Amino acid sequence: MNPRNFRIGILGGGQLAKMTAISARKLGFEVLTLDPSPEPPASQVAKHIRGDFRNPHDIRKFSDMCDVMVLDIENVSVEDFYASEEHIAKKLIPSPEVVIKIKDKFLQKKIVSENGVPTPRFDTFPPSKEKFDFPVVQKLRIGGYDGRGVKIVNSEKEFILDRHTYLEEFVNIKKELAVIVAIDRRGNYVVYPVVEMVFDRKANILDYLVVPARIPKDVEESAKKVALKSAQSFSSPGIFAVEMFWIGNNTVLFNEIAPRPHNSGHYTIEACYTSQFEQIVRIAVGLPLGSPELISPCVMINLLGEGEGEPYYEGLEEVLAIPGVSVHIYGKSKVFPFRKMGHITILDKDVESAIEKARFVKSKVKVKGK
Numbered sequence: 104m105n106p107r108n109f110r111i112g113i114l115g116g117g118q119l120a121k122m123t124a125i126s127a128r129k130l131g132f133e134v135l136t137l138d139p140s141p142e143p144p145a146s147q148v149a150k151h152i153r154g155d156f157r158n159p160h161d162i163r164k165f166s167d168m169c170d171v172m173v174l175d176i177e178n179v180s181v182e183d184f185y186a187s188e189e190h191i192a193k194k195l196i197p198s199p200e201v202v203i204k205i206k207d208k209f210l211q212k213k214i215v216s217e218n219g220v221p222t223p224r225f226d227t228f229p230p231s232k233e234k235f236d237f238p239v240v241q242k243l244r245i246g247g248y249d250g251r252g253v254k255i256v257n258s259e260k261e262f263i264l265d266r267h268t269y270l271e272e273f274v275n276i277k278k279e280l281a282v283i284v285a286i287d288r289r290g291n292y293v294v295y296p297v298v299e300m301v302f303d304r305k306a307n308i309l310d311y312l313v314v315p316a317r318i319p320k321d322v323e324e325s326a327k328k329v330a331l332k333s334a335q336s337f338s339s340p341g342i343f344a345v346e347m348f349w350i351g352n353n354t355v356l357f358n359e360i361a362p363r364p365h366n367s368g369h370y371t372i373e374a375c376y377t378s379q380f381e382q383i384v385r386i387a388v389g390l391p392l393g394s395p396e397l398i399s400p401c402v403m404i405n406l407l408g409e410g411e412g413e414p415y416y417e418g419l420e421e422v423l424a425i426p427g428v429s430v431h432i433y434g435k436s437k438v439f440p441f442r443k444m445g446h447i448t449i450l451d452k453d454v455e456s457a458i459e460k461a462r463f464v465k466s467k468v469k470v471k472g473k
């Protein structure tokens with residue numbers, strides 16, 4: 104094969120597209136991205152086509168330019184292709200059918216649960232089968248992200264009434280875990296290490312990710328099993344990121360799945376033999392899956408915006424001098440509070456020293472607005 108003659112299209116041009124494009128370029132492939140904004144992050148490394156991934160007409164035109172297509176975001180309009188345009192449907196990994204199922208969080212949970220994976224009890228809103236006590240968790244079916252589609256409801260009058268939502272039992276979480284699963288076109292798979300997501304409960308945001316997760320061996324095995332079974336529920340090739348709750352003993356519950364590379368897998372770039380981004384490229388073009396083996400313990404922190412306007416990065420010089428620290432700046436043209444502007448991976452001989460370095464890094468690097 105000559106990779107230069109093979110064009111990989113990415114629906115969306117954000118940071119996931121950018122990192123996918125870098126991996127594709129490394130292997131010599133041509134990369135195109137479809138995004139409505141004039142200069143999205145991926146336009147730094149791929150041929151950028153301006154258009155809307157929520158518009159089937161734009162996707163149709165874009166698909167003519169690509170041999171295969173992958174996702175930066177699952178909120179894409181692929182309903183038409185699933186129904187009637189098989190030649191376009193065939194180009195997309197994961198399949199349009201799977202995108203439709205996964206982008207509705209109620210439907211994805213129903214499918215995974217019917218496949219025998221344990222989840223918190225859940226129901227439609229208003230509930231038709233289950234009875235819930237307060238607090239109960241109410242979630243947007245479509246379009247929620249970074250916790251923005253999730254509400255802990257303490258009384259009847261707090262329910263969201265004007266959006267399409269569903270309900271979930273509130274569970275006491277011991278640790279939040281995540282696992283990336285890669286499945287190729289033949290159904291071969293690899294399962295990545297278990298990631299521990301540490302939250303800042305006061306600010307209600309993800310503080311940092313730790314790999315390997317500090318959990319007992321049997322919990323690790325349960326998490327990997329839940330992740331694999333969840334991903335296999337959709338019978339499609341692709342990269343699947345599975346978020347889970349460890350609630351004690353060795354009980355691990357499925358929370359949600361994304362049909363694409365994910366923030367919880369960014370660490371794989373430096374810390375694994377094959378990154379989640381190279382893996383989706385390999386799957387898309389039909390190359391064999393790479394080893395997901397962990398090379399080193401690590402911690403990953405997100406760089407979230409603190410100001411508004413043109414971004415200005417503080418403290419980079421100081422943290423770049425630290426061995427094992429790897430900085431990723433996505434290149435977004437505007438910053439606003441809590442926007443994901445980049446991430447930093449810290450490798451070290453053990454998790455505890457990596458966490459210590461991560462705390463220092465976090466205190467030094469700021470993304471402000473000018």
Ligand SMILES: Nc1ncnc2c1ncn2[C@@H]1O[C@H](COP(=O)(O)OP(=O)(O)OP(=O)(O)O)[C@@H](O)[C@H]1O
Nearest residue numbers: 223240247248249250251252253271272273274359
């Ligand atoms: N059933 C539940 N019981 C208790 N806490 C929950 C439950 N569901 C979600 N949460 C909490 O809310 C957070 C966000 O929920 P979820 O992951 O479903 O939504 P999200 O909008 O996709 O968030 P993100 O994009 O950050 O992953 C979870 O990480 C967890 O801390």
Ligand SMILES: [Mg+2]
Nearest residue numbers: 250346358359
């Ligand atoms: Mg989540």
